[in-house]
Amino acid sequence: MNQFVLEAKHRTLLLTGVGIGVLCLVLTFLGDDELHTRFWSNYLHNTVFFLGIAFMAVFVQSAFITAWAGWYTSFKRVWEAASTFLVPALILMIPIIAGLWGHFHHLYHWADAESVANDPVLQGKSSFLNTSWYTFGTLIIVGTWIFFGYKLRSLSLQEDKMAQTADFKIHKQVRIWAAAFLPIAGFSSAAVIWQWVMSVDAHWYSTLFAWYTAVSWFVSLMALTILCLIFMKGKGYFESVTDEHMHDLGKYLFAFSIFWTYLWFSQFMLIWYANVGEETVYFQTRMEQYPVLFYGNLLLNFITPFFVLMRNDTKRKYGTLAFVSITVLIGHWWDFFQMIKPGVLHTAHEVMAHGHGAEGGHHAAGFLMGFTIPGLLEIGTFIGFLSGFILYFFSQLAKEPLHPTNDPYIEESLHHHV
């Protein structure tokens, strides 16, 4: 079966998922505080998370092409299709950008004129943390990613339709685009991660943050890839993707979960050890006011994949692979939750306190559903975004044949064994 067809019942299921998401967002909005903090932070959280996964799909392809990897060729259409989600993701960013101009959300402390006026640190950053930079940075950078994702995908599809020549003309073009994307991705991803995520804690900074966040996306993409392949193999597609490929994907999931932990530890330990107040406050807040998020992060993203995937056979069995993939996919969604929520809530308190004396913003919040831990509305929103992602991804996948007949590495991938 070389042509994927999305069954009607699955389409209905995914559309229902999207409906749940929309419903949850509406309910969140209606039951929210005066600034709609919970609604907007949920929206930002999920948009950034899934946008990043689509970006990683372009990045992984570029890295693998540049490294002359052959083994993944038989399922490379999965990543090509996943990268197209960048287009709807950019559209999803527009309400956030519009909100910065129209001041109808308060996600970012630096976007609040009154706060900036009384805050020399925010003033110092204002030539980077400002609405124009955010807007054009996002549009230009994500636009560039879309272009490269499109280029890689269209060349790959074109290769299928043309007779393979001895000089591998198309593949050589693909190599140039892929190699060119790597440094672009390296610099541009850092810039937008600082804007979208790190700047919700507008005072805080960490040089490692961009790489840490990017690896979180990377692991999420691997988890989604494994889940997608397991599902599609169950339906009879991707017969040429064997346990050997799953084993290698499992290794990626395992190794990069450890790498994520390495970066987590490096960032945490250095800040904890040096104990510079400006930096420590970030982890202090999370450990004391958000302990479930803080420790849960490690449980989901390190302890589970580390112990389950350590053995060889768990990387080859669909049960354990699916279990770990689901865990770390939720885990990295959780990671973004803990990156975004505390800062946004703090900003909201600051903004709400403008009329009530300077000290108002600094009181610690008690338990607050949707911030201290994700509530049912957050889970529903996640289901909505996930369903939307999968629906779009499947509809793109259904447009083209699954098997890249003319890829120069296809034979290697078909006979791959570890």
Next chain:
Amino acid sequence: MSAPVSSIREPLINGGKTYHQITEDICSPTEKTPSTAWVIAFIIAVAGLAFYVFCVAWTVWVGIGSWDLNRTIGWGWDITNFVWWVGIGHAGTLISAILLLFRQKWRTGVNRAAEAMTIFAVMCAGQFPLIHMGRLWLGFFIFPYPNTRGPLWVNFNSPLLWDVFAISTYFTVSLLFWYTGLVPDFATVRDRAKGVRRKIYNFLSFGWTGSAKHWQRWESLSLVLAGLATPLVLSVHTIVSFDFATSVIPGWHTTIFPPYFVAGAIFSGFAMVQTLMLMTRKVLKLEEYITLAHIESMNKVILATGTIVGVAYLTELFIAWYSGYIYEQYAFYNRVLGPYWWSYVGMMSCNVLSPQLFWSRKIRRSIWWTFLMSIFVNIGMWFERFVIIATTLARDYLPSSWSYYTPTWVEIGLFVGTLGLFFTLYLIFSRVAPTVAAAEIKSILKTSGDQYTGPNAEKHSHAEAH
């Protein structure tokens, strides 16, 4: 039957070798009298080593006062050299362990020499923490042991102590890994030798017979060691970076240090591998095993890691400004435009800008460009450590204690001397052991030999058909 290999890949063994020819080509340098080039190089290297011994003796006799350190700059060339050598010692184990996991076949051409280089580089690195104590005979103070010093223990909270553990573990595992790989090759050399030489190689190869059981145990041990070595590659330079990053000194305390140091270490390690391999392949006539394809692959790694390091430099600069923390901002202003601006320029141009030449395939495959660039990167990475250490220390929190530092002849002599130590060891290695892993090369012959893949293969199969 081996797995199919895409015809887009280049062969990794040229010259249509047979298994026997591989044995001949790789073992014969250990069996002949050394060439003149080798003898001259060895004399120079041993002279360097002798000068090293002299400088160490001078340092111990006269004291650390023979260096030009002052109360502001307590770490000068010594720790710069230490970090530089540790960094170089990363490529070998990366090639052996991590490229093995990524199934990069080109590693087989260079892994043996790179692992040897790793071990020698770590040995050179290990000298500096000891020498910089000034009183070498008290070096055992760094080991935590039940002691006669009463309740006095080493400081377990200090990354300097973690370094002791990290580097000694790394050294041990790298040595075992390297030696394990050598065992079957030593046996091959033994089988061709006579007399005492045969006895020595028999001892070195642990009486290897090449039975199935031996190979099976050898494979299992290699796998276990690869598993241990992989996290070690990351941990060693991570902990070296902690020496700086756990402090509260602006310019040192930054969270990106661990991964950025590791990337920089791989970068400099590959540059040194290039320097050595380009000479080795020429002198020992190994051009058919260390091919242009190998050189190109390593140049790509250099380009990639150099660019990663570039991202890290710019991230540091940007976040220093972004932090709004005036001391951090000043530290970086000072780095770029302060009295040591020339070392920052040296670092940036050698590490970030010049490797960008490797975007050109022509330059990646040029021996001379590669050699030149590998020297550039070696210099650049030395500057990087000097920038981090001396520049940062020269301007501390108190302007009254600001100072400048230039090395004395003793400090320069110690650095040059470790180069002598390094090359002495490497030259001896190239005489007594096969510099290319013969057993591993043979394992990829059927998939990557030029009679099986690439343009020559077609003629070959055509001829067979007739």
